Amino acid sequence: MIYLDHNATSVLRPAVREAMHAVEALPLNASSVHAGGRKAKQLLEAARRAFAEHFSVFAHEIIFTASATEANNMLLRALAPSHRLLVAASEHPCIKNTALQLGGVVMAVDEQGRLKLEDLEAKLAALSGTPALVSVMLVNNETGMVQNLAEISRITRAYGAKLHSDAVQAFGKMRIDAGVLGVDFLTFSAHKIGGPVGFGALVMRSDQGIVPLVTGGGQERGYRAGTENIAAIIGAAELLSCMDIDKENAQARRLRTELIALLRAHVPHMPIYAEQAETIGNTLMIGMPGVGSETQLIHCDMHAVAVSAGSACSSGKITPSHVLLAMGVPPEQAQQAIRISLGWNNTQADIEQFARVWSELALRKASAA
Numbered sequence: 001m002i003y004l005d006h007n008a009t010s011v012l013r014p015a016v017r018e019a020m021h022a023v024e025a026l027p028l029n030a031s032s033v034h035a036g037g038r039k040a041k042q043l044l045e046a047a048r049r050a051f052a053e054h055f056s057v058f059a060h061e062i063i064f065t066a067s068a069t070e071a072n073n074m075l076l077r078a079l080a081p082s083h084r085l086l087v088a089a090s091e092h093p094c095i096k097n098t099a100l101q102l103g104g105v106v107m108a109v110d111e112q113g114r115l116k117l118e119d120l121e122a123k124l125a126a127l128s129g130t131p132a133l134v135s136v137m138l139v140n141n142e143t144g145m146v147q148n149l150a151e152i153s154r155i156t157r158a159y160g161a162k163l164h165s166d167a168v169q170a171f172g173k174m175r176i177d178a179g180v181l182g183v184d185f186l187t188f189s190a191h192k193i194g195g196p197v198g199f200g201a202l203v204m205r206s207d208q209g210i211v212p213l214v215t216g217g218g219q220e221r222g223y224r225a226g227t228e229n230i231a232a233i234i235g236a237a238e239l240l241s242c243m244d245i246d247k248e249n250a251q252a253r254r255l256r257t258e259l260i261a262l263l264r265a266h267v268p269h270m271p272i273y274a275e276q277a278e279t280i281g282n283t284l285m286i287g288m289p290g291v292g293s294e295t296q297l298i299h300c301d302m303h304a305v306a307v308s309a310g311s312a313c314s315s316g317k318i319t320p321s322h323v324l325l326a327m328g329v330p331p332e333q334a335q336q337a338i339r340i341s342l343g344w345n346n347t348q349a350d351i352e353q354f355a356r357v358w359s360e361l362a363l364r365k366a367s368a369a
């Protein structure tokens, strides 16, 4: 199978699998006082330091969780009682739905998916000093669009609001310095880039108002109870040693550019979403005029090519992407969009095969018209 759905989840990199395999038979509970526990604690803290260095934060600012969904929930649910939640309309459902459930407010994005800064500013001004948490993802999981966090941070700071960024689709695909981005909170996980599922983290550069979502023992400085998943944490930290971010992303961008050229040769009017915005190298969201995304997915699946329509959470029931709708794409056109997301093990041959399979459907459709 040709797998082009890494933004849903990827496959473990060999180095990650080896690192996890090396510890999975050990009794690793970082809270135990015996030698096994001390070993676990040492591995856990080494991983925390590696992530701290990666994001330019302090080690104690990183709280490990079991997923980014959990980390996002932890943050929003902790701050909702004391802060107004302002989230972008294009956020992942684990932010958007959670914020809406908690009485949060949705901010508009433009036709490229960029947060409308004037809407952010108007909504912050209307709060007249009420504490607020603004949550804007760094890279969109459907279109790959990169938000201008530094500018968003400048505005949130001017109004004294806190800023969070869901960096799940940015981690490993671009360099992330929490200070340069100007965020107070950051979340990430590892399974989109060849790390394990079952790992996530909340980076909190300010712990004011943060309370645990999961209570129990005093793990993670009391912020997240439950025995730490040392094998997953080690696997995720191994990514930092085995990835070459610049090289891998230059390669993904090259493949993306070639893929666009191959597809447009057959479908010149193929829409590319967020085409005018800055996008990450691995993600491409396109449409096939007149053909529903479900038909495209089934056709690709029948030819052993895996792609997706929007986010994985909604791939069981294909409804138009909320991201595209927020960008003002008409529902009928949004129903024709699919997402191609490249990963660490994709090759030139993979994109050529996808281009052949997808174009064949487009040509069949054109000749039937």
Ligand code: PLP
Pocket: 007, 008, 067, 068, 069, 070, 092, 094, 137, 139, 140, 141, 166, 168, 169, 188, 189, 190, 199, 200, 311, 312
């Ligand atoms: N945020 C974004 C932008 C995502 O793409 C995803 C996964 O699709 C998540 C959050 C959820 O991450 P996790 O699977 O680690 O819970």
